[in-house]
Amino acid sequence: MLTTERGRIVLGLFAITVLGIAAVYLFGGKDSNLVTQTVVTGLLLGGVYVLVSLGLTLIFGVLGIVNFAQGAMLAMAMYLVYFMVSSAGINPYLAVVLSAPIMFGFGWLVQSTLMNRLITDVGHSRPLLVTLGLSLLISNTLLMIFGGRPLNVPSPYAGSVQILGAIADVPRIIAFVGAVIVAGGLIVILRKSPVGLAIRAVAANGTGASLVGVNVKRIYAMTFGLGAASVGVAGGLLAPFTSLVPSAGDQFTTLAFVIVVLGGLGSVPGALVGGIFIGLLQTVGSLFLPGSGPLLLVFGMFVLVLFLRPQGLFGANK
Amino acid sequence: MSLLVLDGLSKSFGGLAALGNVNLEIADREYLGIIGPNGAGKTTLLSVLAGQLRPTSGKIVFDGQDITGWSADRVASVGLVRTFQLMRPFESMTVLENVAIASHNKIRSIPKARDHAADVIDRVGLGTYKDAMSGTLPTAGLKRLELARALALEPRVLLLDEVLAGLVPTERAPIIDLLREIHQDGVTVLFVEHIMAAVLALSERLLVMHEGQQLALGVPADVIQDAAVVDAYLGEDY
Structure with a gap:
């Protein structure tokens, strides 16, 4: 029953998106090449949002922790890639693959040494403050090591290609493809692997999971690790078209929170669909609204969803 | 040789003693019924045994x-497994997935764990x-x-907390048969239950608890004749 409900939501959202874009083409009074360009840009921007949201939704959904360090961890991953590229001269995309396990280890360590001690029956508010502290610690460590001067990671595949007459940056296309791969990988892990099964069980009911032999703290560490690894991939894929400063991750975090709540806490497909939708809404909206006006559409949409479906598009009905 | 020994087991919440000095030896393959009025400490006993x-x-x-x-997951994985009076399934997961999580304790391979879980579900x-x-699932299904x-963990001791509560008599009978079968397969059972007919039909020994204390322990037929038990639990007019 749930699957058909999900099916309807995906179909509905898809229909709204397609109709919306069609309406812009027909009645928007804009040059059709310009519309195509904004749609392509929107899709690619959506890919970026998806990348940033995936780790957040996983940690949020399973541990119930709002990870305030998400942006700082994203910046950390970018600098990690920058460091590998600038010191060892390796391909940035190879550095992305290398940074994922490093970030996994970092996330695992943070959860098992710092936060697991604080997660008690009392609630999840104390780990939340730890993530805030962690965020300050990471940002300032990055500032200390790399300084505040903007850096950049050159992509070996810089340049652009034409898609239906629209111009698309190759690094952004790679990031989009990466977002879909990471989302797909997470879905497969959650659905098909024993660890994924245990993660979902812990998300549904931690006490019940421990009574069927699941080590809940280990699963917490695993989840934070997986979340950090997704952030690691995100940072690496964004680095070639982002100017690196220690606060580089912050610009994405607010929207990532919106996308995670919109898609449903803990839902990977929700983050995927929500991210792309928000990306499209923002760029297509910019055809009609000046400056930061499109954000008004995004947050308006967000409020609407909270009214109509507070559990988020893909959230479980609780 | 006792499989499970409780030695002076006590549990207090603040100043309130929910369990006071419980001493009990449970033999391998025994079926021990546990009864007592509400608040007697039966569920607390199971929670302490299960590591919660x-x-x-x-x-x-x-x-x-x-x-x-020991932590709850460690206790469960050595074979001391409890069920809940109020069922707590992983709602967003299928029945098979719910059970497969437990199967994965002993079985790493995914297809094998699923087969194992499917067998238990059939059972x-x-x-x-x-x-x-x-x-x-409806209530009977959730039970x-x-x-x-619990069975997918291949327990040596099952701690059952009112598995029959909330079921109508026609739903109880097959579960009672199932419990008898599980016991015959060699599982030791601690059976907390209010349905006296089931307690008497299944239990080899019966423990009566009252205000966290052991009130009586022995052959069920003798125990329910005990005057103190009748007063405390069954009512003076029984």
Whole structure:
């Protein structure tokens, strides 16, 4: 029953998106090449949002922790890639693959040494403050090591290609493809692997999971690790078209929170669909609204969803 | 040789003693019924044994090993498994997935764990609901699921907390048969239950608890004749 409900939501959202874009083409009074360009840009921007949201939704959904360090961890991953590229001269995309396990280890360590001690029956508010502290610690460590001067990671595949007459940056296309791969990988892990099964069980009911032999703290560490690894991939894929400063991750975090709540806490497909939708809404909206006006559409949409479906598009009905 | 030994087991919440000095030896393959009025400490006893609550004092020895203070998942994986009076399935997951999590304790391979889980589900009579979302099951189905999850851990001791509560008599009978079968297969059972007919039909020994204390212990037929038990639990007019 749930699957058909999900099916309807995906179909509905898809229909709204397609109709919306069609309406812009027909009645928007804009040059059709310009519309195509904004749609392509929107899709690619959506890919970026998806990348940033995936780790957040996983940690949020399973541990119930709002990870305030998400942006700082994203910046950390970018600098990690920058460091590998600038010191060892390796391909940035190879550095992305290398940074994922490093970030996994970092996330695992943070959860098992710092936060697991604080997660008690009392609630999840104390780990939340730890993530805030962690965020300050990471940002300032990055500032200390790399300084505040903007850096950049050159992509070996810089340049652009034409898609239906629209111009698309190759690094952004790679990031989009990466977002879909990471989302797909997470879905497969959650659905098909024993660890994924245990993660979902812990998300549904931690006490019940421990009574069927699941080590809940280990699963917490695993989840934070997986979340950090997704952030690691995100940072690496964004680095070639982002100017690196220690606060580089912050610009994405607010929207990532919106996308995670919109898609449903803990839902990977929700983050995927929500991210792309928000990306499209923002760029297509910019055809009609000046400056930061499109954000008004995004947050308006967000409020609407909270009214109509507070559990988020893909959230479980609780 | 006792499989499970409780040595001076106590549990207090603040100043309130929910369990006071429980001493009990449970033999391998025994079926021990536990009765007592509400608040007698039956559920607390199961929670302490399952590792969810740490005892205030005393020791739990399982199969010669001191397991006092072990975490719930560790206790479950050595074979001391509890069920809940109020069922707590992983609602957003299918029945098969619910049980497969438990199967994965002993079995790493995914297809093998699924086969194992499917067998257990058939055994408790939920075969037709295998792929249903567990949140959609009716009460009787949830009780069976609760049992299936416990059985998939291949327990040596089952701690059953009112598995029959909330079921109508026609739903109880097959579960009672199932419990008898599980016991005959060599599982030791601690059976907390209010349905006296079931307690008397299944239990080899009967423990009566009252205000956290052991009030009586012995052959069920003798225990329910005991005047103190009748007063405390069954009512003076019984």
